[in-house]
Amino acid sequence: MSAPNSAPPEKGTKYSSGKTTIFLRDLIRDVDIGIHDHEIGRPQSLRFDLEVSIPGAESPIIDEISHVLDYEYLLESLESSISNGRSSLLESLCSKILEKLMIPPQVSSATVQISKVDILDENGVLGCQMTRER
Numbered sequence: 363m364s365a366p367n368s369a370p371p372e373k374g375t376k377y378s379s380g381k382t383t384i385f386l387r388d389l390i391r392d393v394d395i396g397i398h399d400h401e402i403g404r405p406q407s408l409r410f411d412l413e414v415s416i417p418g419a420e421s422p423i424i425d426e427i428s429h430v431l432d433y434e435y436l437l438e439s440l441e442s443s444i445s446n447g448r449s450s451l452l453e454s455l456c457s458k459i460l461e462k463l464m465i466p467p468q469v470s471s472a473t474v475q476i477s478k479v480d481i482l483d484e485n486g487v488l489g490c491q492m493t494r495e496r
Contacts, residue, residue, distance in 0.1 A: 380419030
């Protein structure tokens with residue numbers, strides 16, 4: 363919705379700031395994680411939420427995937443972190459994923475949230491969230 367008496371910006375207008383966020387949300391994976399004897403060797407359902415910020419909110423110069431950060435790397439970062447050795451702590455797994463998310467040089471920040479969805483008998487989840495910035 364435009365403000366009264368304002369014209370839309372001209373095509374090609376440069377803005378002074380902004381960011382683009384790509385994300386992967388609500389992905390459930392069964393993962394062998396935990397420190398307790400009853401957890402080890404028994405995969406738990408984890409919900410993953412990943413978010414990456416990139417400076418600027420301009421339209422790509424060309425409407426092709428090679429001109430943006432391909433959001434499929436979010437899934438690849440997650441899957442390779444899960445399959446690359448067991449973690450006992452959510453914090454350790456968050457950190458592994460963040461390392462991979464921060465690899466592309468255009469990424470200014472990344473956030474990973476992991477929730478154990480089946481751990482409580484009541485409603486609610488337990489989890490960990492970490493953010494890294496350049």
